[in-house]
Structure formats: structure tokens, C-alpha cells
Amino acid sequence: PKxxxxxxxxxxxxxxxxxxxxxxxxxxxxQHNKSIxxxxxxxxxxxxxxxxxxxxxxxxxxxxxxxIYEAKIETCSESSSYIGxxxxxxxxxxxxxxxxxxxxxxxxxxxLSKKVWA
Numbered sequence: 627p628k629x630x631x632x633x634x635x636x637x638x639x640x641x642x643x644x645x646x647x648x649x650x651x652x653x654x655x656x657q658h659n660k661s662i663x664x665x666x667x668x669x670x671x672x673x674x675x676x677x678x679x680x681x682x683x684x685x686x687x688x689x690x691x692x693x694i695y696e697a698k699i700e701t702c703s704e705s706s707s708y709i710g711x712x713x714x715x716x717x718x719x720x721x722x723x724x725x726x727x728x729x730x731x732x733x734x735x736x737x738l739s740k741k742v743w744a
Contacts, residue, residue: 675717688717697723699741708738 627633649657673689676682684690693716697708712719726732726739733743 683720684716688720689715691715695719697738699738706741708741710738 671689674682674684674686676688679686682688692711692713694709694711695716697710699706699708710719723736723738726735727742730743733739
């Protein structure tokens with residue numbers, strides 16, 4: 627309005643705006659959808675994060691979740707097996723087992739470590 631205090635700065639003679647300069651709704655939607663689809667395409671689940679890939683316990687698939695595994699325990703006189711399962715990544719479960727094998731104070735923490743320390 628002419629009586630407004632900002633009329634000298636913002637009026638239709640000073641600021642020119644046309645519809646051809648602004649993007650339409652179709653263009654905005656296309657840009658938005660493109661950015662969303664681009665983000666989801668880049669996120670790939672890693673299968674292994676071992677420092678030395680050759681030492682991976684599952685040949686490059688140690689981050690696999692919800693799996694059943696079998697451990698074979700062999701001594702000089704006998705051999706036995708242990709079947710376990712994990713809901714989280716196998717690598718986390720595997721490192722937990724290794725920790726119980728190395729520390730005698732944790733020998734009763736898992737069923738597998740009980741068999742190893744027996």
C-alpha cells in the first residue's frame with residue numbers, strides 16, 4: 627500500500643517478479659523426488675569392516691545379522707560342536723566369544739566358553 631513505511635523500498639516499480647522466473651510446482655516436486663531417490667540409492671549395507679579382509683571369520687560377511695552358527699571344538703582326545711545363534715552382527719558375537727576364551731575369569735559367561743574351558 628502507498629501509505630506503508632516500506633513502500634519506498636518495496637513496490638511494484640522497484641521489485642519486478644514474474645511467473646516465468648520462479649519454478650513451478652512440477653519442477654519443485656521433480657527436484658525433491660530426485661534428491662530423495664539419490665540418497666536412498668547411495669546407502670548400501672556394508673557386509674564386512676575387518677581391518678584385514680583375509681582374516682574375516684565369514685569370508686567378507688561378518689556383519690551379517692540374525693544367523694545360526696556352529697563352532698567345532700577339538701582337543702587331543704575328543705571333539706564336540708556347539709550351535710549358537712545371534713540376533714545382532716556375527717562379528718560382535720564372535721569377538722565376545724574370543725574374549726571369554728582368553729580370560730579365565732569369564733569362563734562361565736557363555737555356553738561355548740564353558741565347553742572350551744572344561
